[in-house]
Amino acid sequence: MMLRIEDLHAEIDGKPILKGLSLTVNAGEVHAIMGPNGAGKSTLGYVLGGRAAYEVTAGSVSLEGDDLLEMEAHERAAAGLFLGFQYPVEIPGISNLHFLREALNSQRRARGEAPLSGAEFLKVARAQAAALGMDAEMLKRPVNVGFSGGEKKRNEMVQMGILDPRIAVLDETDSGLDIDALRIVGDGINRIMRAPDKAVVLITHYQRLLDYVRPDFVHVLADGRIIRSGGPELALELEREGYGAIAA
Ligand code: ADP
Numbered sequence: 001m002m003l004r005i006e007d008l009h010a011e012i013d014g015k016p017i018l019k020g021l022s023l024t025v026n027a028g029e030v031h032a033i034m035g036p037n038g039a040g041k042s043t044l045g046y047v048l049g050g051r052a053a054y055e056v057t058a059g060s061v062s063l064e065g066d067d068l069l070e071m072e073a074h075e076r077a078a079a080g081l082f083l084g085f086q087y088p089v090e091i092p093g094i095s096n097l098h099f100l101r102e103a104l105n106s107q108r109r110a111r112g113e114a115p116l117s118g119a120e121f122l123k124v125a126r127a128q129a130a131a132l133g134m135d136a137e138m139l140k141r142p143v144n145v146g147f148s149g150g151e152k153k154r155n156e157m158v159q160m161g162i163l164d165p166r167i168a169v170l171d172e173t174d175s176g177l178d179i180d181a182l183r184i185v186g187d188g189i190n191r192i193m194r195a196p197d198k199a200v201v202l203i204t205h206y207q208r209l210l211d212y213v214r215p216d217f218v219h220v221l222a223d224g225r226i227i228r229s230g231g232p233e234l235a236l237e238l239e240r241e242g243y244g245a246i247a248a
């Protein structure tokens, strides 16, 4: 299996947030994680990404058989893990192109692959921007600075297309998107990540993104653990009946 999370417990500032979360993701699968506000969905993303403020107190996470929790954040990325965050960071003074090329080339070096030249990289970046309907001029602007919510999400998909990860964990990639942008982002996820050797964990509040990226499994995360799992129909049931009915 690709990603295996077992009985994961994590806390921040001494406050337990994840309380025994288990999830197994195989290659070729799309998993949706849904749940009420404050359930710990974003925390799961941060813990997988290795954000320092989050302390894992019990449990294990393996990525293709390797202990993810033992890896530095950059090693996780080089191993093929991509994280899309609910609130993408702005990086004033660093152009999108520069940032993306550094990110890609540092991963390539870590894997023993030759870094791309400026011209080679520009070709890749332009192709990804075009596929996501993003103006190539935006590649030259400082990372996310002054981007609208929808532009940031689209930019995140360009980033994902360039890095070409094995597994993507996307936290509320649909937030702030109008219907047209939602379709573009959904198409992007399918194009980049729907493959037999890749996998996606889609963290989402609403079922509408799942109309575009059809999950194989849907899980309900409440109070730090997965309380129910099912197929795509579970997302529709949640939309109809609310989280309260399921958690009760
Ligand atoms: P979700 O993404 O499901 O809405 P989060 O993972 O963002 O939930 O948050 C889970 C819980 O962790 C919430 O109750 C939130 O208030 C709490 N939390 C997040 N950051 C901190 C922090 N720095 N200190 C204390 N509690 C926090």
Ligand code: MG
Pocket (backbone or CB within 6 Å): 037, 038, 042
């Ligand atoms: Mg939230």
Ligand code: MG
Pocket (backbone or CB within 6 Å): 041, 042, 043, 086, 172
């Ligand atoms: Mg969240």
